[in-house]
Amino acid sequence: MSTTYLENVWYMALPSAEVPTGGMKGHKIADTPILFMRDTQGKIAAIRDICPHRGIPFSYGRMVGDTVECPYHGWKFSCAGVCTEIPSLLPDQDLDCTKIKVKTYPVQERNGAIWVFIGDKEFDTAQAPSLPVLAELAPDAQPNLTFTEIFPCHIDHAVIGLMDPAHGPYVHKSWFWRSEKSMLEKAKHFAPVTHGFQMVRHQPSKNSKAYKIFGGPTTTEITFRLPGVRLEHIKIGEKSFYSLTALAPLDEKHTQIIQMGFWNIPWVSLLKPALRQFGKVFLRQDLEAVRKQQEGLAYDPSLMLLQDADTQAKWYFALKKEWAAHLAEQREFVNPVQETVLRWRS
Ligand code: FES
Numbered sequence: 001m002s003t004t005y006l007e008n009v010w011y012m013a014l015p016s017a018e019v020p021t022g023g024m025k026g027h028k029i030a031d032t033p034i035l036f037m038r039d040t041q042g043k044i045a046a047i048r049d050i051c052p053h054r055g056i057p058f059s060y061g062r063m064v065g066d067t068v069e070c071p072y073h074g075w076k077f078s079c080a081g082v083c084t085e086i087p088s089l090l091p092d093q094d095l096d097c098t099k100i101k102v103k104t105y106p107v108q109e110r111n112g113a114i115w116v117f118i119g120d121k122e123f124d125t126a127q128a129p130s131l132p133v134l135a136e137l138a139p140d141a142q143p144n145l146t147f148t149e150i151f152p153c154h155i156d157h158a159v160i161g162l163m164d165p166a167h168g169p170y171v172h173k174s175w176f177w178r179s180e181k182s183m184l185e186k187a188k189h190f191a192p193v194t195h196g197f198q199m200v201r202h203q204p205s206k207n208s209k210a211y212k213i214f215g216g217p218t219t220t221e222i223t224f225r226l227p228g229v230r231l232e233h234i235k236i237g238e239k240s241f242y243s244l245t246a247l248a249p250l251d252e253k254h255t256q257i258i259q260m261g262f263w264n265i266p267w268v269s270l271l272k273p274a275l276r277q278f279g280k281v282f283l284r285q286d287l288e289a290v291r292k293q294q295e296g297l298a299y300d301p302s303l304m305l306l307q308d309a310d311t312q313a314k315w316y317f318a319l320k321k322e323w324a325a326h327l328a329e330q331r332e333f334v335n336p337v338q339e340t341v342l343r344w345r346s
């Protein structure tokens with residue numbers, strides 16, 4: 001596996017809804033072909049999406065009960081990656097097919113998303129950066145809205161593009177967002193959190209129109225955690241709105257962005273069609289910028305990370321480096337982020 005992705009981390013692989021009960025879906029995360037399969041009890045599993053017999057991806061086959069049937073010669077494999085049947089064998093041909101196995105990947109499912117662990121077999125997955133917690137919602141809260149987009153870039157560019165505060169007035173220049181004319185000076189308080197950092201709870205800026213739809217006293221807090229998970233928690237009085245963005249590298253040049261919205265505010269559900277539209281347009285604007293950026297990056301220019309507006313990007317690279325270093329040196333992870341106030345105009 002390439003070393004430009006983080007290893008020993010959980011990546012959000014798919015929205016849960018994409019793998020129905022008794023169904024499967026092939027996907028690629030960090031250059032790894034993975035078959036996500038859900039048994040008839042609803043339990044999710046992940047196995048390598050390559051048949052060990054002659055290499056065809058299982059995802060071209062079909063689910064038969066709790067097993068996947070290879071499309072080539074019909075070998076069946078369980079969710080545990082164990083071969084359960086080889087149809088071409090005669091009863092007197094003695095072969096224990098359960099000795100044939102495919103690699104499995106740790107998976108967990110939470111709040112309507114399937115997460116897969118990419119890393120070493122020996123690594124204690126509990127030591128990986130934790131999954132986002134929607135503390136103010138029911139533990140099994142499901143997303144009210146989900147968008148998926150593939151950005152044609154390396155995950156680093158997708159991450160720093162999404163956390164970059166200075167592109168808003170230029171890239172998201174729409175009537176419902178803002179223009180460069182309404183740029184204001186911002187000062188935001190940041191603090192380290194485990195494996196990441198947080199823009200601590202504050203009232204949104206006066207020129208952030210998107211927050212106005214909530215009316216009333218609104219505060220927001222934004223947390224970023226490795227390997228590429230951003231969670232914004234907007235509080236409107238006692239109620240909550242969460243925006244979760246999870247990035248996963250498909251390969252060096254493609255990054256999956258899954259964006260989910262959760263809320264417990266009944267009237268926000270009335271705005272669902274508008275929010276869906278808003279979210280789609282917003283993500284497409286980022287996608288368009290990334291696409292154009294690729295034209296320039298093709299010439300391998302040297303790039304700059306400048307002052308406070310780019311500090312979060314610097315932190316991302318520092319966190320990523322520290323993650324790799326603490327693994328290599330077999331020591332505790334030391335968060336490189338210091339508590340500070342960052343100032344910029346946007
Ligand atoms: S290639 Fe899968 S059963 Fe032969």
Ligand SMILES: [Fe+2]
Pocket residue numbers: 161162167171172286
């Ligand atoms: Fe953006």
